[in-house]
Amino acid sequence: MPRIFDQDLPRTEANHAPLSPLSFIERTAEVYPQRLAVVHGTLRRSWGEVYVRCRRLASALRGAGVGRNDTVAVMLPNTPPMVEAHFGIPMAGAVLNALNTRLDAPTLAFMLDHGEARVVIVDPEFAGVMREALALRQSSEPLLVIDVEDPVYGGPVQRIGSLTYEAFLAGGDPQFAWALPGDEWDAIALNYTSGTTGNPKGVVYHHRGAALNALSNILEWDMPKHAAYLWTLPMFHCNGWCFPWTVAARAGVNVCLRKVEAQAIFDAIRDHGVTHYCGAPIVHGLLVNAPEAMKAGVPAGVKAMVAGAAPPASMIEGMEQMGFDLTHVYGLTEVYGPATVCAKHGEWDALDIGERARLNARQGVRYHLERDARVLDPQTMQPVPQDGETMGEIMFRGNIAMKGYLKNPQATQEAFAGGWFHSGDLAVQYPDGYIKIKDRSKDIIISGGENISSIEVEDVLYRHPDVLAAAVVAKADPKWGETPCAFVELKAGAQTTAEAIVAHCKKHLAGFKVPRAVVFGELPKTSTGKIQKFELRKQAGSAAAIDV
Structure with missing residues (x-):
């Protein structure tokens, strides 16, 4: 028998809307249209301008026959078109496939075919390898190729497409009436795993997960309004850990960076007031080990996020000497990038560097909007004792987990066996609940x-x-x-x-x-x-x- 709270209280457009990061840029463009959104070389664009360009992109894609659940691939570095792709493509109802720019032509050809890309947008730096990939495609379906022109790129330019990106946008409607997805479970992005054994797997993200992980990034970092974010992390990697959407939610600044070089990073921090950046340990190590003269004038207080291997004591100490605040996170492609954080406690600051390094080396606790992350015995699916010694497998469940692997139901079923996502990472859990990786099962x-x-x-x-x-x-x-x-x-x-x-x-x-x-x-x-x-x-x- 229905209870009183199930009667005459329907879900309607007035009281329910699907979660999507597309709403972030819409609000920011309405509230802060004149705020700086993108910096790239001498280029400066406001949020109002970026929003118009995203709407033009969505409209142009629709005009090219792209619709709901069609794949649009991009082969782009961390440049303004890559920022726009994270909004304009899903505004058209399509799915963004950000390709790894370091991959070889056969792997790229596989991804274009497997993802059934209808369009691919290509930066001039990668035109050569993309030309090869297009020649290796097995699919006979037509593929619209669009060339990006970037004045910051100083290398040779070869056209492989039928039109330029700017010409394509010019044909789009700046007032295009895009809509939120009909269901927040709709796909927003397709990301391929590394594929070190066999073909890479296509990880499918949904609008809900993208929105919630983007908001979790804000919560884990206490990220302020109008933060200046430096793109050292590739946006093709787990959609930049969802930070394109995070920056939009905070009306922040996307400081674009084509190449990760110590001089360019320090210059950007000084010139543009960078407050936040992310990267693998090698990126932070690059800065720590840079010549002292290169660090001159770099302001203290920059927030850095590190994922991958645990930060060693030498890195933590080096970052502290520069005045940078380092946060350790952990995750996988299948959980939208980072999904746990080593949340720091104030009392840790009084500890010696060795003990701080030990505590900060842990992968930590679940992100705010992830339902759960814990170490389970993969055979019994029961939690291991939280003694810091008993090993099990890190598993996730909840809002920040992929839809599954594209066209691979067996792998999807195995990944979600028992109602948890199986990471494959072996770990222990401490009495305070913090997780510490011991190894990959294969390592x-x-x-x-x-x-x-x-x-x-x-x-x-x-x-x-x-x-x-x-x-x-x-x-x-x-x-x-x-x-x-x-x-x-x-x-x-x-x-x-x-x-x-x-x-x-x-x-x-x-x-x-x-x-x-x-x-x-x-x-x-x-x-x-x-x-x-x-x-x-x-x-x-x-x-x-x-x-x-």
Whole structure:
């Protein structure tokens, strides 16, 4: 029998609207139309101007036959058209597929075909590889190619499309009457995973998740109105961790950056009053290890967000010396980028750097608008004891989780088995509820029957004063089955030996955890700064062991 609160209280347009980040730019353009929205070279655009351009883009796409659930791919760096794509494409009811600009032509061709792209917008820097990708497509469906012109780009320009981006926008209606999605569960974006084993998987985001993670970013950072955000993080990576929508919600400034270089970052911070930026550890390490003269005049108080490997003590200390405030987050493509945060406590400030580093190295607690994140036993699906020792798998559930994998129902079902998203990351949970990753399930090294966390060994390597970056993988061993093999990238000008690295590890690790091989050189990384361990596993087979 219906209860009183279920009777005569209908959901209508007057009291319910689907959640979507598109409403953020609409409000900001109405309330702050003259506020600065985009900085790129000498270009300056207000939120009113950006909103008009997004409406033109949506209208032009509709005119080109693009509609609900059609895919529009973009091959763009962190430039104004990339900001506009995050609004204009979903305003047309379409789905944004931001392609990784570091990928090869065959992989890009797969993505265009698999995602059934109807349009692709291409920056001149990537015209060559995109031309190759277009030639490798298997699909016979027509694909509209649009060329972006960017005066900041100083390289050679080749046209591969039928018209330019500006010409395309000129054909759109600046007053286009776009609408929110009929259902907040509608797809807003398609992001492909790295695909290190087989073809990459297409992760589908919905409007609800995009809006809620964008708002969670504000809450985790206490991000103020009109913040100036520097685009060091690629917008193709989990839609820039949803920050294009976050910046719009705060009526902030998108400070665009084509290339991540220390000089350009420090110049942007000084010139444009940058207050916030994000990146992988390598980006922050680039700044910490930059020449002191390059840091001159950089104001204190910049907020930095780091994801990926836990920030070592040397990085935390270096950021503090620059006056930067570092926040550690954790997530995956499938949960819209960051979905947990190492929420800091005031009393931590009084601790020594070593203890602060230990606390800040944890992946932390769930984002505000995520329903849950915890460490579960993957066999029983029950929480592991919160003792900081018992290992399980990090799992998520709730608002900030993908719709699933495009055209891959089996992978989707496996990822959501038991009502949780399975991250594949092995971790412990502490009595205060904070999560700490121990390893990826595939990265655990089993030596003589003992499990060795590669992350634990890497943490020790990062404490060595000469180490810039480190990664540890398993190396086959006739006696022990596997032993740790350390790949080490040294800081500029630093000189050390494998024996010295091993001696350092012996001070902090049990004997069986100490690397039996040390390889020096630049580490292979993805476009987002993540170390490519699958490449290192290939090299480990030929790495020479040393006597420890």
